[in-house]
Amino acid sequence: MHEIQREWAQWKYFVMARSQKEYLALRQLFSGNQWSEAKTEQFYQHLAAVKNMPVNLKAKRNAYEHVWGYFKKVATPEERQRLFALLNQMTETEDEALSYLKELAEKYQTAYLLESHLFD
Secondary structure: OHHHHHHHHHHHHHHHHHOHHHHHHHHHHHOOOOOOHHHHHHHHHHHHHHHOOOOOHHHHHHHHHHHHOOOOOOOOHHHHHHHHHHHHHOOOOOOOHHHHHHHHHHHOOOHHHHOOHHHO
């Protein structure tokens, strides 16, 4: 189960950025200590579905704000201002906030985020 949990950790913010409903379903799937091959199959089925989902701006902004939580205590006021300006400018086709979050993850060496598929 540890390997699949590691994989879920890498996909968590990607999923959250596409669908809050799928994120909650997967979080529920991983709750508890009982794991099975059937749950592994369900995980990959959910993941495949999420990868084909269209952009959802509300879900994307929510995920980005969650990611911001890793930096909010160490980032400068200017970094905060820039991120939230980029979030407010974000559209379904224009998204500079994601690359800025990646810059912050690199600057503040947030390994958990740098391993995330959100930045792929």
